[in-house]
Amino acid sequence: MSELNGRNFLRALFHVGQRMLRSGVSDQLLEDAITALVDAAKMLTAGSEEVVLSVARDAFYLDRKMLAHASTEFHSLLKAMDRRKIDSVTILSGATRRDLADLAALVVGKSSDLPAEGTVRVNDRALAVSDLDMRPMSGLRKSYGDSLDALRGVRDTRTLQLGEVLSVVDGFIAGSGGDPGSSLIMATVHNHDEITYYHSVNVCLLSMALGRFIGLSTDQTRLLGLSALLHDVGRVVVDEAALQRDGRLSNEDWAQVRLHPQEGALAIMAASGPGQELAAAVALEHHVRMDGGGYPSLEGRHPALFSRLVAIIDAYDAITSHRPYRPARTPNEALRVLLEGAGTIHDPDLLRLFIEMMGHYPPGSLLRLPGGEVAMVVPGEDEAVAAVVVREADGGSPAQPRRIVVGAGDVAAQLLPDEAGIDPGSLLELVEQEEHARR
Template identity: 30%
Template sequence: MTIKRVKVEDLKAGMYVHDLNCSWLEHGFIRQRFALKHADQIQKIRDHGLNEIYIDTARGDDVAGAPTQAEIEQGLAQRLKASATGGAALAPARVSQREEAIAARSILGEAADVVQGLLQDVRLGKQLDPAKALPLVKAMRSSVLRNPGALISLSRIKNADTYTFQHSVSICALLVSFAQALGMDAATVEEAGLGGLLHDVGKMKVPNEILNKPGKLTEDEFVVMKSHADLGEAILRGVPGISSLVVRIAGEHHEKVSGGGYPRGIAAGEISQIGRMAAIVDVYDALTSNRVYHKGKEPSEVLKRLLEWSGSHLDGDLVQHFIRILGIYPVGSLVRLSGGRLAVVVEQGEDLLRPTVRVVFDASRKLHLQPRDLHLAHATEQIVDYEEPLAWGLDPATYL
């Protein structure tokens, strides 16, 4: 089997689609894999704003000269490591991850409850009161300033029953970190965080049977789901005193820099900077989160996807900034060290290839170890690659 990435304009009947190469929520196809039998299917792919997809040449026609998936992955891994040359984008931690994790858990729990209350008010037709969320946004900014990784890593942990609310909290934390790293003033950072909390407010006007469907949406259901961006923008425009930045996050977080996104299909020059930032963090959180019908990918793997989609879906320069915020191996990642041990990343330093890790497992002897922190910036051992926790029966979150 040879999987290749091809441009949509090179597609023709007789090929077999292996992967549509977009985030799980970005298309209305029931299946990711199918045979191309007629021109209407190809047109539908174009209509969804897709630029490049993967084909299986063992099950359909080939495209001469198209790069293989293995070549693409090798190139993305090199690009990801090259991103480390810019150094960390956020100031070093003021307190340890262990210490900040206590405060971060409290903030995240309270934030999820507040967001749930705000969004439920919208579903019930009540007036949205964003003032209820502002103290929590300020608390998140303070947490990021104390230790950038603690809040973001813990926000990956979500309950399936309250995913919509916890996803909004995660987007808040990520946008606060993003805006802080770009040097925005405190008021703008907090507006970005509020926009993250409210970016999916339009989903409260989407029928529950579609919003909470435990599986892929049909094409008609996908059309209804896409309306949440327009609906959210309209809801927020009706809230007294809400800033245009918050409104743009809700209305633009599904737009693509090459056009073809929704709700308006506008391109890079028309999408605000905060809208392009929101698109990046929304995809990152969606792809790293476990859902009933979607197993979350490891953070380093998702960062490679962000690089792959740079220039088509996402703003490439902002993706590079985002990687330097999280690190090549984000906090909470399981990594293999050159000595054969497995460790959980707990702290980023200036050198993004040499974070502080918590050694937890001996891979060769398949033996759990007494957790011990190792500062790779001052060690002979280095990270070889990231690992899939389930393959080892490990849960990195338990070590944070």
């Protein structure tokens, strides 16, 4: 039993729930999602008679261990379970397809009960909160989950409430305490299933960090965060399937994609609330280049400041993320690619400030050390680059995550999570554990 299996189970449960809500009737996609859930349950219970998943204080726990990353990714699942007063789920080895599907239906409110004697049982275990490995859920993580949910809400309800989105942004401001470093770490979360949503949240976090760095006031930073979170909202309202298809886009898909700036601006203007005009401008202009290229045409007019800023962050997050048709690149490589477009694609002054903020090894970078260990850069207290060892020289996970200071000659190579064979979620878990242990 591992935390990764716990997370995979929750992901599968989340997908079945989403399918049930969207299709309502049984269809092949739903059947496939249930099959994946059965497989995930098998992996989760392998080698034990039963496994208990609990929900307490805004987090999932697998037996007693907190699943911090999954609590962010599947925050809506967490909230749904909380709403239905589900505190624990016991999954027996050999859990049946039917019981697992019933669990998903119960969680999303499509059924009201599970048999007490089934292979999946709800609330049959009363784990005292004090038994759990409680770590405070970082405010930033919670806000990350809330903002993913806000975008899922726009998709599901086709309505946009700017006030609600702003309150999510306020959560970020409170959660990061104005420290861009922790935002940079969170922005290394890249999920493959909901690319647009994770991308939007990352662009929001990094844009606000850069906004603070260039001296914007808190009020301006809020509106920048709102605009950044919604920059691709046009993608949420156009055909998602076209945008997430594997491989290159067909001409038709491409035409569809090119409409997302206008679609987004229209959706924002149709909503009401503070920051509407700024956000609509960013949605409309974030693919316009400094030389007037890109799309749509602004007929010679330059994009506004927020649009130019978000365009840089948008490109940075896209380059450092894995896409079905190309691999991700390291933060340093991404900064180099951006520099090639200074003045033509991007605003050169803002770009220079962005590179200055990111530093040589931005938080979230993975470094291979000369001894063979792998460490992830975390926000340091002073000028020195601090990192947490996430992989020992022999390839094993560290028994206790430990913090080191990285000197100038200490880096053998920069790596990507894929290259290191490490799941970004488990990286964040390790970094959080280390932080918690130090307090």
